[in-house]
Amino acid sequence: MNLPPAPVRFDDARPRALAIAYDVAAEGMEVLLVRDVLGRFALVVDDRERDVPADRVLAWSERLTSDLQRYAADRPLLRASGLFSADALLGSERAQPAPRRVPAGGYGSVRLLDNTVVGEDWAQVSTPTAERDGSRTHRTALYGFKGGVGRTTATAVLARHLADRGHVVLVVDLDLESPGAGPLLAAGARLPRHGIVDQLVEAAVGNADGLELVAPSGYAPRGGWGELWVAPARGRGTDECPYSYVDKLNRVYADIPGMDFADRLAAAVRTCEDAVAWEGESGRRPDVVLLDSRAGIHDIAAVTISRLCDLALLFGADNSQTWGGYGDLFAAWHSSGQARAIREKLRMVASMVPDSPQRPMSAYLESFREHSWECFSLLYDDDVPEPETGRLIPGAFSPSLEDDSAPHHPIPILFEPGLVGLDADSAPGWQDRAFVRAAYRDFLTTATLLITADPQSDEGP
Template sequence: MTFPNDPVRFDQARPLAQAVARSAAATGVDVLLVRDLLGRFSLLLDDRTGGGVDQSQADAWQEQLVASLGRYAAERPLLLASGLFQPDALLASPRAADEFGYVPGPGLGRISWLDNTVVGEDWAKVSTPAADSDGVRTSRTALYGFKGGVGRSTATFMLAKHLADQGHCVLVVDLDLESPGSGPLLVAEDQLPQYGIVDQLVESALGNEEGLDLVAPATHVPVKGNGELWVAPARGRGAEGTEYAYVDKLNRVYADVPAHGLSGFADRLEAAVRACEDAVAQQSRRPDVVLIDSRAGIHDIAAVAISRLCDLALLFGSDNGQTWAGYRDLFTAWRSSGQAPAIREKLRMVASMVPDSPDRPRAEYLESFRDHAWSCFSILYDDLAADDASGFNPSPEDDSAPHAPIPILFTLELVGLDAASTPGWEGAPFVQTAYASFLKTATNLMIEGPR
């Protein structure tokens, strides 16, 4: 196999493969565009559709793939369904999706897309959480930040207490496994449950998760009225007299292998959250609200938390280049996978730690944040003509749009605060002022649902 003198790179390969796929589909044949774990492409042509495929035509497409893709052409760059033992295992795979931006007209074949990745595949699998066995669906909200250090865990603490004080039964699930945050904020170490989320993930891979003690009532937070606040920490306290090998467990939780009726890591994580909800229900009542404190970054835990586990995702960020570059990459992936319409209306942007200084007044900061957020979110919005109101493309000034910032104000008193040893800190006037808008808006979104 010979390669072009000017090497083709990863980003260039997909549009080149798409061009050949469209050429084939123009003859009426259905095409599956497949990318393997190394990023190489092959085309599977369903020569049972349309008028079939002439062998000389197939040879020409294969030569075009090899010539244009270089090292990004798979070892077998073109396959015919008639030559495979079970072609529908690929052509009708539930993982295959219609190619984004391609609409087959009369006489044209369909183009589907199947992307194989080592990690991160769940960013492109957007779904709504299923109802419980009794038909009731708990409201789940994920709190996520592309970068760490944006106050996500503190905001989780504040929102959890606020909801519990309103009489709700609240469960906080700490999924920041590499750097547990909300668990230590809410529960004293000696009051942790014996096991944590990491134990549920490890044991469920062996079908050994039955009977794990996974949740505990919050100890650092006095709750008013008949509200309740429960915590499912990332790590437990372990059995007395036994070393708690947290790192050894963490090294195994992401294994994406089918086990005991669960198809992989995403299913195990979803089952873990459900097990925590069931544990609260067994000890008290079913949670009204679940807050998922997600891992930061473009990580598999965040992918599952946002794409599959929640009804609402609060995306935290500061007005800087790192925040917007990260979210732009993430939104671009959703758009290219065709998931933009399914994901965008359950997202809301949180402007965390909003400053107020003579050099940059708060109003000026929030206006800049909103404009940058709108620029990012436009990737997920529909491309519409000026007079077309049929799609989803809110204006920059729309306060109910996903890009509209929900502010959490910066206050110097919170810097370096040891919350666990400072009882009642959350009730201080400066804290209440900083979080007032966030608590009101987030609560309305969770109770009424994203608009």
């Protein structure tokens, strides 16, 4: 009795489709592998300058249908000569080189165009908008794969620390589903009338002029030169009408003609930066922008890390959830060919580090570093053998386990029970307490150096 073939599942389809694409390229063809929003593959062959026998086209098409089963598109093989918009498709900026290089010498190339409903920006690493605009503003994203790792509190402590050193600091709360940075940083001051959600909603209908998006916090930086501004996710609203936060939130992720969500979010951040210069007495633009990103594999985090920031601080604990989550994320960057573009602006933060007789801090951080290095190794270059001797030559970017400047090396924040459930309104001056200063000492020193190269960063919070 002949059993039916085992079904091809989603995870099986991509390597099978790539294997076919590589074989077609090996026959000298330029090919584009396209995956649709359901995960189905089609192969576009550029035959405009080369005659391809009909039997080869049929063989490729039949192999795609056979090997991919339900994950083959209805038309699995497309010839560029028969497409109306072949140049637009084959020249798409969203198409990325395939993970494995096709050997040179008469061979074609393979590119992958992946269409998704959400999360597409994880694979679209680009120059931060501030740099493209010629601004000297440095943007740092603070991100955690899992919530509850103290990311927002760390954002608040770091913001005050940088302002104390004379910097104009803007904190933008991008955790739209769970806003918290605004109230935590306001320190009793009046929040602006509007928030990031208002800018996204109003800009979509061309109605964003005149929004009140930023406000100075109630914190007075030491030294008198620094400034600390807040752009909350949720504005304070007015007494005249209810603030419909959920109704606005339900609409912020929509694309509008000529501008996708990533462009809209970048414009919102830039508008907040401009507002600081307009509204501040000094007229100074922010030196540093801290982007408190939403946790998880979400479009906001994708845009924030891949497109908006110069530095991304990745928060985590030494557990399977952290490494499983970051492993999935790093695998996406690796498979999309974006590892080299993203890896050097990443840095791990070991949050809520314990220090007890049962688990000393040194042992915890050693374990964290080893697991982090294993996870990051996917983004590092492989060592290559020397042709004559076979000796392994280190890759161009392949940090060792012990390299304390590498992305995988953890910046520690100590666990402190007094910070759990912190209510800034009922605990004025909380950032100056001894246990806070001790918990964040190493984090502030290293993060400040990464952001500003400030030699005074070792003075503590």
